[in-house]
Amino acid sequence: MLCGMLTMLLLLQAAAPAPAAPAKAPSEIVAAAPASDWVDIAPDDLLVMQLAPDRDGAARKVVIQLMPPPFSQPWIANIRTLAKAHWWDGTAVTRVQDNYVAQWGDPTEKKPLPAGLMKASERAYMTVIPKPAENRLSRFRYPDPYSRGTLFDSGWPLAFELIHDVPVVDQNGRPMPPSTTRNAWPVHCYGMVGVGRNMPPDAGTGAELYTVIGHAPRHLDRNIALVGRVVEGxxxxxxxxRGTGPLGVYEKPEQRVPIASIRLASEQPAAARPHLQYLSTESASFAAYADARAxxxxxxxxxxxxxxxxxxxxxPIRRKP
Amino acid sequence: MLCGMLTMLLLLQAAAPAPAAPAKAPSEIVAAAPASDWVDIAPDDLLVMQLAPDRDGAARKVVIQLMPPPFSQPWIANIRTLAKAHWWDGTAVTRVQDNYVAQWGDPTEKKPLPAGLMKASERAYMTVIPKPAENRLSRFRYPDPYSRGTLFDSGWPLAFELIHDVPVVDQNGRPMPPSTTRNAWPVHCYGMVGVGRNMPPDAGTGAELYTVIGHAPRHLDRNIALVGRVVEGxxxxxxxxRGTGPLGVYEKPEQRVPIASIRLASEQPAAARPHLQYLSTESASFAAYADARAxxxxxxxxxxxxxxxxxxxxxPIRRKP
Known part of the structure; x- marks a missing residue:
């Protein structure tokens, strides 16, 4: 039916030049994207956080997508370990700072951590990635005040330095050829999830997490590990x-929002799992969407x-139809 | 006491080169700004919105600073007229869309408007302003993907085109000299307040207002009039x-947040007025603050x-000490 209408429209256009149709809104481009442009998010990449019900008894669920390799892997491994240990059950949202972040974890800061957590280094905030194909890069060529440039790769927003800006070595300490590499890092957009830490060289474990709830605090890029983003809730x-203490901390324990549980979707019963997809950032639909947003x-x-x-x-994120 | 300590520190530094002190955080630079770097906000430039108390009976007040000339003056005149007519009393916050805006006005869209409102044109979204002195401009020279450049002027964030980018004429239709003018407009940062409108050429009256509560929707710049910013609350x-209808509209009337009143501070009793100041964007303190943020x-x-x-x-905004 849709194809029939499209053919008819094409025929009409061939018959007589029609006045320019109003351009599509970004949401219309996304709605028209073919199923093949959507990518399933694997259940092992989804964290499901169940908060205590609100005052009216309504359930409050937040779903987080973890980043794929090569980014922030030590912390993401830790987060899977913490979720499997049910470590967050009974912890809480402890601070909410307006135009900045909401943060959760153990308010006592004394709850023993499970065995097997990795110690991450500050160096892991950035990752050497292959230089993307130029046609992919060219889809996002607007200047960025925080970096040499930005791009989308495999569904994630990144910023980069070119190889000649900084010395880059591979894991064995050998310099990497300038034509094939760049130094990239995920960026602090609204809804991105990061790892709370104390003063450097502490880089955090992943037990303390926050999400951005205001204008992108891009000054945190390369200074804190980003591990994912909120994709629902x-x-x-x-x-x-908002908390009324310094940094938006809830001053009274009863103001904290209890976390009933955080689970990997892969550990949930199949019927309970969220089924979500993101719009492939390598698709023609995404290129048209990004162009329309700009x-x-x-x-x-x-x-x-x-x-x-x-x-x-x-x-764009959607529930799998 | 503080001065005594400072003198002592200076003497110590003179005696032996101390290790580099840790750089000041932006908040410390603001806290150290002299009184002369702070500018009082005139009571006629402040709107005080009183929402109905929350479920616990706590008062909810929002204070908005209106923009000074030359920006958006027809709408700002209308807003003063609407406030003096007590037009907003009994209206409501009607939609809250996550990572976008909270909007208020008359939910029925039928409440008669007071006499004397001006009709604004789309052309008033931008304003020709004198080219700022280079030393002021140079304080903010990072690239902006949305414009030729950005700057702060008299306390407000602006973007601009250079005169050679667009034809600019004065009010009599005469071309203006390129060396002294630029076309500038206020930008949609978190907390900025704008004028809701229907499809162009409608440009809104100012009766329907919104504020940004998420990442800066800069694509709205030059498409909607900005009239001020929330400076408290x-x-x-x-x-x-968040509303659950399209665009975050509250679907049930009882979900709307009633507005008890909106008043110009200049119409409030002196004892009730807020006394607020902004950090002069032409001050050395602001230059140091902006540099530290970047x-x-x-x-x-x-x-x-x-x-x-x-x-x-x-x-930075503060209550007058």
């Missing part, structure tokens, strides 16, 4: 009351911006 | 429950970003 964190030509707009920052192009 | 809007060298940080976007440098 962010409003259950972003609309929490150049709004749909009816509401008068002046297209002619550019965008990477955090204003959130990667 | 943003958490009373940003932490409201290059965090305080103890927590490992890698300074080397840049910032203008919305990640919020203009």
């Amino acid at each position: 962010i409003e259950n964190l972003s609309s929490l009351p 150049n709004r030509r749909d009816a509401f707009f008068i002046v297209p911006a002619g550019g965008a920052d990477i955090c204003n192009i959130p990667v | 943003i958490e009373n809007l940003s932490s409201l429950p 290059n965090r060298r305080d103890a927590f940080f490992i890698v300074p970003a080397g840049g910032a976007d203008i919305c990640n440098i919020p203009v």
Whole structure:
């Protein structure tokens, strides 16, 4: 039916030049993306956080997607270990700072950690990745005040330095050829999840996590490990009351929001698992979506911006139809 | 006492070169700014919005600073007219969309408007302003993906085009000399307040307002009039429950948050008025603060970003001591 209509439209266009159709809004481009442009998120990459019900008894669930290799792998391994140990059950959201972050973990900071956690180094905040194909890079060429440039890779927003900006070596300490590598790192956009830490060289374990609930605090890039992003239920964190102590800490224990449980979806019964997909950032649909976000030509707009920052192009997520 | 200690420190430093002191955090630079770097906000530029108390009976107040000339003046005149007519009393916050905006106005869209409102044109979204002195501009020279450049002027974040980018004429239609003018507009940072509108050429009256509660939606710049910013109590809007209808509209009337009143501070009894100040964006303190936001060298940080976007440098506001 849809194909039939499309053919008819094409025929009409061939018969007589029609007036330019209003440009599609980004949401319309995403809605029209073919099933093949959507990528399933593996159950082992999904964390399901169940908060205590709200005052009206409504359930509050937050789903987090963990980053794939090569980024932040020591912390992400720790997070899987902590989830499998049910370590977060009975912990709480401990601080909510307006236009910044909501953070959760053990308020006592004394709960023993499970065995087998890895110690991560500050160096792991960045990763050497192969230089992406130019046609992929060219989809996001707007200037970035925080880095040499930004790009999307396998569904994630990244910033990079070029190889000639910094000395880069491989894992054996050998210099890597400039034509094939760049130094990249994930960026602090709204909803990204990171690892709380104390002063360096402490790099955190992953037991203390936060998510961004305001304007992108990009100054944290390369200074804190990012491990994932909230893909469903962010409003259950972003609309929490702000804490009144320094850094938004809840001053009274009863103000904290109890965490009933955090589980990997892969450990949940199959019927309970969330089934989510992201729009492939390597797809033509995503390229059209990103272009439309940077150049709004749909009816509401008068002046297209002619550019965008990477955090204003959130990667579309949906429930698998 | 503080001065005594400072003198002592200076003497110690003179005696022997001390190790480099840790760099100041942006908040420390702001706290150390002299009184002369702070600018009083005039009572006629402050709107005080009183929401209905929350479920625990706590008062909820939001204070908004209106922009000074030359920006968005038709709408700002309308807003003063609406406030003086007590037009917003009994209206409500009608939609809250996560990572976007909280919006308020008359849910029926039928409440008669007071006499004397001006009709604004789309052209008023931008303003020709004198080219700022180079030393002021140079304080914020990081690239902006949305414009030719950004700057702070008289306390407000702006973006601009250079005169040679667009034809610019004065109010009599005469071309303006390229060396003295630029086309500038305020930008949609967190907490900025704008004028809701329908499809263009409608440009809104100012009766329907919103504030940004997420990542800066800079694609709205030059497409909607900005009239001010929330300077106190943003958490009373940003932490409201998100609406579940399209665009975050509250689907049930009882979910709306009633507005008890909106008043200009200049119409309040002197004892009730808020006394607020902003850090002069032309001051040395602000220059140091902006530089520190873009290059965090305080103890927590490992890698300074080397840049910032203008919305990640919020203009400091304080209660007048």
